[in-house]
Amino acid sequence: MVLVPLPPNTTPVPPPIFLPGMSPADSSSTEASAPAPTSLPGHTKEEETQSSGDKIASSVNGTAPSSAEAFLQPRLRLHLNDLTDDGTSIFLSSISPSSILPSAVSRVQKALYVHPTRGYHIPSTRSVTLIVRPMDGVAYTTGIDLDPEQHKEIHLSSRYVASISAERRGHEIEGVIVHELVHCYQYNGHGHAPGGLIEGIADWVRLGADLAPPHWRKGDEVNGKWDAGYQHTAYFLQYLEERFGEGTVRRLNEGLRTSKYEEKAFWTGILGRPVEQLWEDYKKHVDEEKGNES
Numbered sequence: 001m002v003l004v005p006l007p008p009n010t011t012p013v014p015p016p017i018f019l020p021g022m023s024p025a026d027s028s029s030t031e032a033s034a035p036a037p038t039s040l041p042g043h044t045k046e047e048e049t050q051s052s053g054d055k056i057a058s059s060v061n062g063t064a065p066s067s068a069e070a071f072l073q074p075r076l077r078l079h080l081n082d083l084t085d086d087g088t089s090i091f092l093s094s095i096s097p098s099s100i101l102p103s104a105v106s107r108v109q110k111a112l113y114v115h116p117t118r119g120y121h122i123p124s125t126r127s128v129t130l131i132v133r134p135m136d137g138v139a140y141t142t143g144i145d146l147d148p149e150q151h152k153e154i155h156l157s158s159r160y161v162a163s164i165s166a167e168r169r170g171h172e173i174e175g176v177i178v179h180e181l182v183h184c185y186q187y188n189g190h191g192h193a194p195g196g197l198i199e200g201i202a203d204w205v206r207l208g209a210d211l212a213p214p215h216w217r218k219g220d221e222v223n224g225k226w227d228a229g230y231q232h233t234a235y236f237l238q239y240l241e242e243r244f245g246e247g248t249v250r251r252l253n254e255g256l257r258t259s260k261y262e263e264k265a266f267w268t269g270i271l272g273r274p275v276e277q278l279w280e281d282y283k284k285h286v287d288e289e290k291g292n293e294s
Ligand SMILES: [Zn+2]
Pocket: 031, 179, 180, 183, 199, 202
């Protein structure tokens, strides 16, 4: 095993209060866990609605948060379990982990929290270890036994890496890493959110990062359930973000932090309608878009 510490390092912070986590399981990739929610005081959705645009504008305009306000950077580590493994060599020749990992962390933090101190409460994830090893499936995220909330492991299958077509490798590996990193930073309704919503949020961030694989299509499988997960739920979330405004998914994630997920109360509380109605609206929207194309 090779252990390569990656910059930047973390600044330790007092641990928040965590509740038990969850373990969404899925057939297309081997998924494990999302971080457990904290019980810290929340912000109101009005704060987010009113200020998220300002926060983005200020960072774009160069008045970036001071170093005291910067997002905490977790310690990032890379384990390569078998250097003789083809997929491991392909991994190393396809991406530059020392730049991809920190930029992916930053992207996930901004997508879910916008600002380190003026946004919602970000979990104080202190370390993320990427483990590349031969295994079935694509990737999964889990907590380290000693402290599962603050120390995360992302397991990436080197067999999967070897199976990606050469021209797509860098893009695909980065997309998978972004998806898994969302699981290191998102909330899960005190363990009661549907796995499909957790996966959908992860792929919504991936979609927003322009890292969608070529087979993803908006409106695929609209005859299924809203929480079919992955890109199906990701495109639904993208629609909600367009309809209810930027920051909608962040409000959903915050709702998953503050209370135990109960479907009706969750959706009507945040968006004023049951999710089934929103899903029907989304299907109509997809039909209209398809109608306009033909
Ligand atoms: Zn996942």
